[in-house]
Amino acid sequence: MHELSLLENVRSILEAHALSENFQIVENITLEIGALSCVELDALTFAFESVMKDSLAEHAELTFKIIEGQGRCVQCSQLTPMSELYDVCVHCGHFRVEILSGLEMKITELKVR
């Protein structure tokens, strides 16, 4: 499960920011996750508690902000929604679509004290 590695990275990011931003407890973590990214939200939520145990985010909650997938068609240049990496252009059916958003996996906000 690579969700474990992602969460371990979250934990070290929190620890580094605790020093620079001067907080002791994390109450909420907002993650921005693209709909086309390879992150499984259930798996993240499931592993969260065990990875954060004994850390400053032990009792933190997770908030997900889902970023919809969107691409630009290489053939007709129009914007097209994407829910899978292999979606074709909704306007002309072409499969060469350049992905503009939906691959994000970021921490965007912490609620701390």
Place this chain on the structure above:
Amino acid sequence: MCGICGCGDSGGQSGKFVPIKNMSFSPVMSSFQYHHREDSVEKSRLIQMEVDLLSKNNVYATKNRHYFQEHGVFVLNLVSSPGAGKTTLLVETIKILKNFFPIAVIEGDQQTQHDADRIRATGGRALQINTGRACHLDAQGIGSAMMQLGIENNSFLAIENVGNLVCPSAFDLGEAHKVVVLSVTEGDDKPLKYADMFYAADVMIINKIDLLPYVDFDVARCIAFALQVNPSIHIISLSATKGDNFGEWTHWLRSSMEKVIKSHAL
């Protein structure tokens, strides 16, 4: 004065020392343990940031990539489901190309030294990393492995990732290309089912084509699916054990190596 927040507390007469229970004591955190707090109830606040969840891995991957560029090392990260033929492909590649340029292999498996032993049997240099429960290699592990292995200038380094079509897709190791190996016994719809991996890869090898008469695998359909996920993926069909079309792969590898060596010489 409190070293953390500069709050002016000098010994705890007025304020309270609040031990934070069971913190993870990475060295950097231990100074934090008895951080002074004015009131027992502090107000919450929001901090905005934009930090990638893979940031730590990506920092190491960038370091590795710099090292490879500086030393003219051409690096491929081989990924596939278990048993698709990554080690066989490497063994046969070393047999054919070992006199053209130095070749080293980093083998990632959850357990055993078997694959590294198979590489060494060809006379190739190999280092085995056992990832234990981890289902992928990460850039930090590759960084220390390559120092241990000692990589020559102007050489080819193959990294055989853990057999897994999901997790390794997200972890950049600093390679030039991810090469996904798909064998014909796995089904021609795999590029859609594991789209993340085929999206992340630059090269797809369809392996075990000697078995095509015995399995229901439509090569054209598989190629169409792969191109749908990744229109620029380069595709080579071959048999690693029987040698069918193996030359297309070694030719691609040699010309890629030549480009790397040329640009390193500049």
